[in-house]
Amino acid sequence: MSTETEHDLFGDVDLKWEHAKNRLFLWVIFAASMFGVAMLALLLLDIGTDFYVGLTEFNISLTDFLTRDGSRREELSGFRGAIVASIMLMILTAVLAFFVGVGSAIYLEEYAPDNRVTRLIEANLANLAGVPSIVYGLLALAAVVNGIGTGPVLMAGAIALGLLVMSIIIVSSQEALRAVPDSVRNGSYATGATKWQTIRGVVLPAAIPGIMTGTILALARAIGETAPLLMVGAIFVNRMPSGPFDRFSGMPTQIYAWAAEPSPHFIHLAAIGIVVLLTFLFVMNGLAMYIRHRYETEI
Amino acid sequence: MMARDPDDRNPASKPRETEETDTTMATAQLEDELITTEVETGSTERAGRPDETVVATTGLTVHYGDDQALWDVDIEIPVHKVTAIIGPSGCGKSTFLRSINRMNDQIDGCRIGGELHFHGKNVYDEDVDPVALRRKIGMVFQKPNPFPKSIYDNVAYGLRVQGKDDEVDLDAAVEDALRGAALWDEVKDKLDESGLELSGGQQQRLCIARTIATDPEVLLMDEPTSALDPVAASKIEDLIDELVEEYTVVIVTHNMQQAARISDKTAVFLNGGELVEFDRTATIFENPADDRVEDYITGKFG
Ligand SMILES: Nc1ncnc2c1ncn2[C@@H]1O[C@H](COP(=O)(O)OP(=O)(O)OP(=O)(O)O)[C@@H](O)[C@H]1O
Numbered sequence A: 001m002s003t004e005t006e007h008d009l010f011g012d013v014d015l016k017w018e019h020a021k022n023r024l025f026l027w028v029i030f031a032a033s034m035f036g037v038a039m040l041a042l043l044l045l046d047i048g049t050d051f052y053v054g055l056t057e058f059n060i061s062l063t064d065f066l067t068r069d070g071s072r073r074e075e076l077s078g079f080r081g082a083i084v085a086s087i088m089l090m091i092l093t094a095v096l097a098f099f100v101g102v103g104s105a106i107y108l109e110e111y112a113p114d115n116r117v118t119r120l121i122e123a124n125l126a127n128l129a130g131v132p133s134i135v136y137g138l139l140a141l142a143a144v145v146n147g148i149g150t151g152p153v154l155m156a157g158a159i160a161l162g163l164l165v166m167s168i169i170i171v172s173s174q175e176a177l178r179a180v181p182d183s184v185r186n187g188s189y190a191t192g193a194t195k196w197q198t199i200r201g202v203v204l205p206a207a208i209p210g211i212m213t214g215t216i217l218a219l220a221r222a223i224g225e226t227a228p229l230l231m232v233g234a235i236f237v238n239r240m241p242s243g244p245f246d247r248f249s250g251m252p253t254q255i256y257a258w259a260a261e262p263s264p265h266f267i268h269l270a271a272i273g274i275v276v277l278l279t280f281l282f283v284m285n286g287l288a289m290y291i292r293h294r295y296e297t298e299i
Numbered sequence B: 001m002m003a004r005d006p007d008d009r010n011p012a013s014k015p016r017e018t019e020e021t022d023t024t025m026a027t028a029q030l031e032d033e034l035i036t037t038e039v040e041t042g043s044t045e046r047a048g049r050p051d052e053t054v055v056a057t058t059g060l061t062v063h064y065g066d067d068q069a070l071w072d073v074d075i076e077i078p079v080h081k082v083t084a085i086i087g088p089s090g091c092g093k094s095t096f097l098r099s100i101n102r103m104n105d106q107i108d109g110c111r112i113g114g115e116l117h118f119h120g121k122n123v124y125d126e127d128v129d130p131v132a133l134r135r136k137i138g139m140v141f142q143k144p145n146p147f148p149k150s151i152y153d154n155v156a157y158g159l160r161v162q163g164k165d166d167e168v169d170l171d172a173a174v175e176d177a178l179r180g181a182a183l184w185d186e187v188k189d190k191l192d193e194s195g196l197e198l199s200g201g202q203q204q205r206l207c208i209a210r211t212i213a214t215d216p217e218v219l220l221m222d223e224p225t226s227a228l229d230p231v232a233a234s235k236i237e238d239l240i241d242e243l244v245e246e247y248t249v250v251i252v253t254h255n256m257q258q259a260a261r262i263s264d265k266t267a268v269f270l271n272g273g274e275l276v277e278f279d280r281t282a283t284i285f286e287n288p289a290d291d292r293v294e295d296y297i298t299g300k301f302g
């Protein structure tokens, strides 16, 4: 009798269908998360084959590719000018956006009173981060290239990219500053530090890993941006820029130009260019991850 | 110096006759006796010295938004003495301490009324710079809050921001402060490790070292021994005993024995922010004027 009751104890509870739903749901969300991974893998595979074909069938030498500038003649064409232009763009963008971005973040987090004006500024910054990049290119074209009359120079591209990443840097720096606990600030004030000493002495050092991570990720986004550079006229240039006020074509615009050529040789040059650009991206993302990981135990 | 018999601070080492009477009576008596004994050790020649006020409040009130946390506090804190603040949790002890060095200024929605005089000057006057005030009135917080910096930089921080780092030998000052806070032996070989990697009790002593490094005139301590083992706690008590020769100490504590042991005067806060009684520690513990204070001290309350 007792065994029978035990056996039937849960007999009236039928969970088969519920468990099946659980499993089904698990599969659906797993498939959804795998979709992105699969697409990325396909993309990499496609680029990988083109890269391989370029190196073998079209006999593109990687050393030549990295040490020659662009050229109208496909067999002489290389990527050096574009790489150098992109690196210069990154440095100028970082300089332009970092100080303004971190400065605004410090103002908004540490100084600004909590009122309507501040909230309006913050809401606008969040919106700014979603503005299509081509708009920043348009702005730089109107204000710098034509307005100041610099022509399609590297500095104009850097300004467009700087505006693009500035809102991202501000928002991520604000998050990093907010993560510093108030008790640490109070400890500093109680020791007789002024506001600026507190920010300089304890808040910024504690927030800087987060700020650096955000900045690098923002720059990683900027390095692949094509539209703003096209807007300021960074195309049809093959040589290395001699300085910020020289004409230029960065990695993405060079790839874009090659990809638009009818000859398959140029297409494969573009594929190799993409591999180089992706390498830059991975290195920058890796650096950001390293910094985050290295300092995450602090505080 | 207050050379006291070290055994005196340890109630356990005192021989005490345990009478087999009514148990509740015995406990009450025990507690009474224990505190009385301690008060006698506490009332040394320092307590007998005449009081000279360094911090005085008149009608001090503190509001957090619409909630009033302190009601018309009038108190005169004597210089070169230890003043203990006791009272149940949430009665406004930390709030009172923070209003002395104007740390309440940092809290949004906190409003202060009345006056708080430091050497006769109302610190809430327009022309008082809270930064200057805090260089004279140091504070150890209830929750340890070391900076995310090395142990050395934590202690040197105050001297650096106050621009005293080239007047003094920084290494020596750091060592002195760490010794004072009974932390030196534990950290002397790892001064460049992060202060956050210390244990909670070590962090608390690091914060004490950080505060005494700059030699403030008045030292506000919010439960400085709450996270410490008895040995470290008694070292901090020794330190307070030593410091008070030159400084003024205001200490918040939940430990009645500690208050009785180390303080000259005791303030009892009750009832959501009211200063109920303020008197010589011996009087508070032996013969309080207010029944509620007696109830609180003997454990019948709060
Ligand atoms: N930052 C704050 N904002 C709003 N209210 C606060 C703040 N700090 C304290 N209070 C309120 O003020 C009252 C007194 O708090 P306070 O921290 O001074 O108590 P306390 O006596 O130090 O307690 P404890 O012994 O638990 O540390 C409490 O009712 C608390 O809720």
Ligand SMILES: [Mg+2]
Binding pocket: B093, B094, B095, B142, B222
């Ligand atoms: Mg408190």
